[in-house]
Amino acid sequence: MKVSRFGSALLLLLALSVLLSACGGNNADKNATNEGSSGNVSTKAVKITFLNSKSEIQQQMAEAAAEFAKANPGIEVDVISASESQSPVERASSLYAAGTPATMAMLDAGDIAKFADKALDLSGEKWVAELAQPNELDGKTIAFPFAVEGYGLIYNQKILDQAVGGTFDPATINTTTALEDLFKKIEASGVAPITIGSMDWSLGNHYLALAYANQSVPVEDYLGTLKSGDAKLAENAVFNGLLDTFDVMKKYNKGIKDPLAVVLEQTAADVAKGEAAMTFNGNWLITEMQKTSPDGEFGFLPVPVSNNAGDAANESLAIGATKQVFIDKTKATPEQQDAAKKFLDWLVFDAAGQEIMVNKFNVIPAFKNNTTELSNPLAKSLKAYNNAGKSIPFAGNYVPGDHWKVLGASMQKYLVDKVDRPALASEVESYWTSVK
Template identity: 65%
Template sequence: MKKFNRAASLVLMLVLAIVVSACGNNNNENQASSAPAGSAPASSAASSEAPADKPVKITFMNTKGADVQKLIEAAAGEFKKANPNITVEVISTGDGQSPVEMASTLYASGTAPALIMLDAGDIAKFKDKAADLSGEKWVADMAQPNQIDGKTLAFPFAVEGYGFIYNKAVLDKAVGGTFDPATVNSTSALEELFMKVEASGVAPLSIGSMDWSLGNHFLAIAYATQPDGDVNKYLDSLKAGSEKVADNAAFNGLMDTFEVMKKYNKAKNDPLAVTYEQSAAVVAKGEAAITFNGNWMFPELQKSNATGEFGFLPVPVSNNAGDKANSAIAIGATKQIIVDQTQNSEDQQAAAKKFLEWIVYDQAGQDFLVNKASIIPAFKNIQLEPKDSLAKAIKAYNNAGKSIPFAGNYVPGDHWKILGASMQKYLVNKTDRAGLAADIQDYWKNVK
């Protein structure tokens, strides 16, 4: 879920403009080889058997950031060795641009990629453009059904999770033994832990200021921890105006925890200065014990501590130790990939499907997904065990039934940008809880 840093944004936009132009030419050339000019868009019935007698070029829109971008590019190279006639070009979103915005822009320009990675909550927006993948081999091997209107329209690229990431060595020292995350099951227990860490001479917490993290991940915990666990039901009530955010117990409990976080934040004098990279580095180096983020942070943690062991701690939403949410982390199939059926030829669609099948069943594809990208696969047939400690922690929580919905999957594409900005204001005390609740209320009132 990580975004690019802002320093690279301008360069990326320039590169993207060039790539988009190139993609448009490639798409048009490939389509011209299989359909006459002015013909209707290619049928969604394209087979996953890509043609072996002519070259096909497809574009993959990645939205998982720089670390995974490089790995997908390398995977595309491995795929080409086994499929010499297929070239996969990888492009990516930049900071400040959501996957929906980029995909919509490319569709408007007639240069839609064959493979489009979107946040799970945005798949429905593109269901009329997505090829029906229900007949693909890997559908039978998915760990969980993934359907819209009775059809499988997207490939679940990654199972991910998030919560408080902690440095095990730091917390072991702070508690004078082996730290047990099960002991932190309330907001009060979390503050007690922070006090122990502070007494050991280390900053308890580093809060990353990223809007996507605060908006789509942290705030969404309030949506996921409603008493009945039905995220869509709660969001529908917000849209209808029948639910008042300011009076909601889960929201207020989560904000009580956020107040404790603000109190013990390492950078509380300048909270918005803390970047994704900085929040990872201080925890990896042991300068802070905890940060809030997801398992996609592991490669960044390794840059500062290649041998460190890290774990997940749930974010409490109450002072009731018996609340399930206080012992669970958010887990879900987040990034998902559609195959475009409207602006890519049948040959391109077939090549795209072949690439997805390669990820699930080819040894090199599985190695890319699990060993290199540290992604928890959504497919039962992949037996490779995750090697990094964060992925192992997610698997353990999931296997124990200690999970809450990854509510960021349920929200519109602009949620992270709009309400992430509101959370940033709350972080620096430019608005109070009533103001934040009003922003959330207004946002959902205007969601169509």
């Protein structure tokens, strides 16, 4: 039982959106101050909470909540965050255990099913008609797809242009060997080729998950073989190819002397300042990068998993609908539920909400009617890959909530050479055979 996978149909969204004009009613809700999405009327002030698990936009989310409140007097949105020590699903679970669940909770897509019995049925909401792909669980829409996101190797265009002596073309890097040759050129130009972030969520749910996404069978089918113990990673070409590339990345890592000390903020600053040519991360990193270089030119390069230039995986980014928001039905009052619905409507239909989604949150909306022009370079790069059909599943959407902690830790050990490849393969296999 899974949350709807936004597959290839959703990935057509970016291409389709440029052909579709925004739906009418962008400002229709602004004057409906006290009317909820369901038509119920609330005559008293309502306070709702929003659990935000995208820490990089915590400030922007709070600003959006304030702007929504200005347009909707009588509704206050308090944005709370997931701590760095807790996964989103752990934070949401702890709030339920305390009897104080968030009115709206943003979780990773793969965790929504765990809260199906606590989530309000949103099948009748008007934004459902704007989805590029149905987002259903057991025939019902219980979650709001917050963003389409993607990841790969993020590069600084200026630095790579200098390294290659012209305009760098990412299409030329279609094998692991080609990537290492590029690293050698960058190093010769006097710049660190890459800075590797040590974050467990990045190494576990993003980098390692490429081994699941690039198999010859659907992600869920491959994960099924891991759970049954039938998959043998030590003999798997994709797994080994992915780690061959990681070994090259480790060799040229700017933080090679103390790899685990390199955090997200440092990787963003390194690339933004041109102190490193690349890092591995997703389009959400642009918020941090633009703090240092608001006008920088950045793009995506896929992570090669072989030395076969014909492998589609070597020219594709992992793209998918990632974060999902559900509304609580166990503790939230009808007035709070209506206020939460109104907030989600505002993000989809109001001109201010649409602009915030694209150019403040820096995400790509999962709704056809939002045709707001993308302004940041990583979103544009992601869209270009998507429109060209060069995408693979965002496999992190398919894994359990503790995957990033457990196997992220395993990848950290591999990063600092505390485990070798056979040992890493064994840890990954052991994890999956223990999944219930």
